[in-house]
Amino acid sequence: MEITGIISGLIIGIVIGALGRLVLPGRQRIPIWLTIVIGVIAALVGTAIAAALGVADTRGVDWIEFGIQIALAALGVSLAVGLYGGKRRRE
Template sequence: MDVSGVLSALVAGTAVGALGRLLLPGHQHIGVLWTLVAGIAAALLGSLLAAAFGLGDGAGGDWLEFLIQVVVAGIAVAGLDRWLRASL
C-alpha cells in the first residue's frame, strides 16, 4: 500500500468512525484516536461483509457497503465506549 492508500484509509476511517459515532445517543467516552481506529476497522470489516453478501458491485451497492461500514462503526464505537467505562 502506498502513501495515497494509507491517507485515503485514514480519511475514510475518520468519516466512517465519525458517522458511526453520530448514530449513538448521548456522549461517548472515547477520544478522536479511538474513533479513528474504530472507523478504520469498521471500514475494512464492512467492506469484507459487503463482499461476502455480494454488495458493492455497482447499481447502488457502494452506498450499501458504506451503510454497512457506518453501522459496524457504530457498533465498534459503542463497544469501545462500554469497554473504556468498565475499565475506569
C-alpha cells in the same frame, strides 16, 4: 501499499468513525484516535462483508456497503464506550 492508500484509508476511517459516533445517542467518552481506529476497522470489515454479499461493486455510490460500515462503526464505538469509557468514570 502506497502513501496515498494509507492516507485515503485514514480519511475514510475518520469519516466512518465519526458517522458511527453520530448514530449513537448521547456523548461517547472515548478519545478521537480510538474513533479513527474503529472507523478504519469498520471500513475494512464492512467492505469484506459487502463483497461476500455481492453488493460491494455497484453502479454509483455503494450505499449498502456504506450502511454496513457505519453500522459496524456504531457497534464498535458502543463496545469501546462500554470498555474504555467505563474505566474513566468518576463518582
